Amino acid sequence: MTRRVRRWVLAVGGAGLAALLVAACPALPPFGGATHPYGDRVVHESLARQTANTIASVNFDQRAFDTLGELGILFASVIGTVVLLRQTRDERRAAPEPAAVSLPVRRYALIVLPVALLTGLYVVAHGQLSPGGGFQGGVVAATALHLLYLGADYRALENVRPIGLYEVGDALAASGYLVTGFAGLLGGTAFLANTLLPYGTFNTLASGGTVPLLNAAIGMEVACAVVVLLARFLDQAVEIEKESGS
Amino acid sequence: MDDPLIVVALLLVAACATAAVAVRDPERQALVLAVLGTALAVLFTVLQAPDVGLSQLAVGSALTPLLLMLSVRKVRRRERGKGRTR
Numbered sequence: 001m002t003r004r005v006r007r008w009v010l011a012v013g014g015a016g017l018a019a020l021l022v023a024a025c026p027a028l029p030p031f032g033g034a035t036h037p038y039g040d041r042v043v044h045e046s047l048a049r050q051t052a053n054t055i056a057s058v059n060f061d062q063r064a065f066d067t068l069g070e071l072g073i074l075f076a077s078v079i080g081t082v083v084l085l086r087q088t089r090d091e092r093r094a095a096p097e098p099a100a101v102s103l104p105v106r107r108y109a110l111i112v113l114p115v116a117l118l119t120g121l122y123v124v125a126h127g128q129l130s131p132g133g134g135f136q137g138g139v140v141a142a143t144a145l146h147l148l149y150l151g152a153d154y155r156a157l158e159n160v161r162p163i164g165l166y167e168v169g170d171a172l173a174a175s176g177y178l179v180t181g182f183a184g185l186l187g188g189t190a191f192l193a194n195t196l197l198p199y200g201t202f203n204t205l206a207s208g209g210t211v212p213l214l215n216a217a218i219g220m221e222v223a224c225a226v227v228v229l230l231a232r233f234l235d236q237a238v239e240i241e242k243e244s245g246s
Numbered sequence: 247m248d249d250p251l252i253v254v255a256l257l258l259v260a261a262c263a264t265a266a267v268a269v270r271d272p273e274r275q276a277l278v279l280a281v282l283g284t285a286l287a288v289l290f291t292v293l294q295a296p297d298v299g300l301s302q303l304a305v306g307s308a309l310t311p312l313l314l315m316l317s318v319r320k321v322r323r324r325e326r327g328k329g330r331t332r
Contacts, residue, residue, distance in 0.1 A: 032249070032293075055297040123300065131296035139304035143312065226309065230316075237316040242324065 050199040051208035056128045060214040064192040078225045085232040098153045109151025116144035124219035128208045134215045138222030166224040173221035255289040276314040283307030
């Protein structure tokens with residue numbers, strides 16, 4: 001394909017997409033309306049099951065199966081990254097030299113680290129009550145750990161992060177989600193059906209049936225997955241280098 | 247679209263996204279991407295989607311730039327290594 005033909009193909013494709021988008025826009029409901037047919041039904045369902053955060057109810061109750069798919073995507077992509085970024089035969093590990101950290105950076109990182117970690121755990125724990133949830137809190141908690149790399153050095157980070165433990169945690173959390181789903185199948189009505197546990201009192205930590213359990217499983221899975229993912233990237237960026245002379 | 251806050255947030259996102267494309271140095275691009283992530287989080291919060299806003303804040307302004315920076319560092323290190331053995 002010559003450059004000219006390629007440009008034409010791009011132009012035709014782009015024009016087609018633009019025409020379809022413009023044609024689709026008039027059929028959309030107006031921007032920012034006060035009522036939404038789907039939203040009203042979702043809020044009604046989530047209140048019936050004592051779940052204060054409607055989004056958590058959608059993610060872990062009404063569409064819990066979709067969340068299982070997303071969990072699978074994250075799990076598989078982390079496995080893929082681990083395989084791709086492993087140490088190959090012509091590479092060796094070089095111990096990184098400790099680098100000098102300027103005092104303000106060190107101070108800031110070490111002050112913010114516990115606050116960020118606690119914020120992450122809080123967001124996971126209150127996922128069924130307030131905005132946030134397992135995914136958001138898990139990412140915050142996992143990235144908070146890496147402030148240690150900024151504030152101290154790589155060795156200190158490795159000490160608080162036994163990577164094997166996080167890999168096991170990732171797998172355990174993913175299977176915990178599945179087991180909760182199967183428990184719904186055995187003790188209730190259907191896979192991942194939220195009919196097993198009492199719904200509890202509205203707006204308390206234990207409300208919502210299986211929603212807090214699934215939320216916690218996702219929080220642990222995401223936190224462990226992000227730690228493993230970043231560990232592989234850090235390994236490549238800091239430690240692993242090409243064997244010289246090969 | 248009559249809410250000025252939404253218009254301001256949209257303009258902010260557009261400006262940040264344009265800057266992210268215009269900046270050519272990958273390291274700076276990662277930083278601009280972090281700012282874009284924050285702007286998007288503001289936009290989502292203004293549009294009453296705080297859950298999505300939180301996700302965007304965690305992934306878009308912390309995780310993605312961090313992964314980018316680490317990748318850039320790896321590539322730079324490899325280039326330096328080649329220069330040394332030559």
